[in-house]
Amino acid sequence: MTGFVSFVSSGPGDPDLLTLKAARRLAEADVVLFDDLSAGPILSHARPGADLVAVGKRAGRPSPKQDHVSQLLVDHALTGARVVRLKSGDSGIFGRLEEEVQALRTAGVPHEIVPGVPSACAAAAAAGIPLTRRLTARRVQFITGADVTGDLPEGMNWPALADAGATTVVFMGKRTFPALVEILLRHGLPPETPALLAEAVGHPQQSLQRSTIRTLGDVLAKSRSNQPALILYGPLAETFLS
């Protein structure tokens, strides 16, 4: 008897930004495997008696190996359980989804992916800005600022990232942003390009801070904060913020 795994995107953290489908999957689950960032009040949607398993991964902290998480998922499913694998934001964006899906496919475990609200969309909404704008921000792109070692990934498409006509959102990029800014400036992005630091998006301690890429790079070079954060830069980061 094989169970079923739902990869459930939790959205940015605000339980109001769960989808109806995500809330229902949580209420039906026998087992919920969750990361640090997808925990908190969202777990109150799980039924009393459900098995809640922390498999916390968070940049800069020790965490279970990806292989171990995949194996846990398979093991729980093979008991016949309805398993929810909760992932913050949208699970398809920087969520290491592929490795876990691959493990389930190899083991023959049926599964589904429930999409959710990306943290980048929630950050822009909280700031009162859209991510795209006709003529001046016709492209939006998401990148990660940290590879598995926590460093800025090598060999990214720097000209694409230094495009003043796009909105760029950097996930997990607070520590490496000073280094990224140096590269962006070398590739011609103006230092006064608007930037927005969005910390703890969707959580009660959410904070938004307007800046420019140069100033934000300088600020973050001295920062010790380890709040999860997104950094948006591009022409829209200066509009509408209340």
Add this chain to the structure above:
Amino acid sequence: MTGFVSFVSSGPGDPDLLTLKAARRLAEADVVLFDDLSAGPILSHARPGADLVAVGKRAGRPSPKQDHVSQLLVDHALTGARVVRLKSGDSGIFGRLEEEVQALRTAGVPHEIVPGVPSACAAAAAAGIPLTRRLTARRVQFITGADVTGDLPEGMNWPALADAGATTVVFMGKRTFPALVEILLRHGLPPETPALLAEAVGHPQQSLQRSTIRTLGDVLAKSRSNQPALILYGPLAETFLS
């Protein structure tokens, strides 16, 4: 007495992919202004007696002018009504959000933006693929394939779009994709780059079709379908699709 406007992102169309907050705002609304793509079963969340106003905009069809929609929003809010402005997908992504927010700011109408599930995330989830992958798809970007006249926007960052190491999602790009493919090939993107055509995402008639950019360009050059569609291309468009 001034009302309040909620810009509510409806997600791709599946009412299960509404957020809890979006469902609540709909249930509380006196007036709901909606586009074609955000209509259907989602409107059943509005309370009986709410005023449902179609302001349908859809590429390639006549539609109310943007100024007219903004004025309608302001007029309804100034009656003191709780107004929901429903927008498909995430309202901050190719939703012409800025013009409407600007009109409310000018008129002094308080408002909020409720983020939602982008259609691109729902399309990838339906196909069983993530939008990013460690090392080989470290950047995801969204563009629109149609400007206000319905043509391919001029002067986009073609090298960024011809990057074989990114996942690209083209919104409203079915008609112009053949022209886009010609440009991508000239900028060095291999013709066999995997592509996925996702039509009517989140609707009962949803269909997914795997292809390559060259083949899909040829297919769409002869297509007469006017289903709304997204096109994904990049290394991930070939994985996992069931």
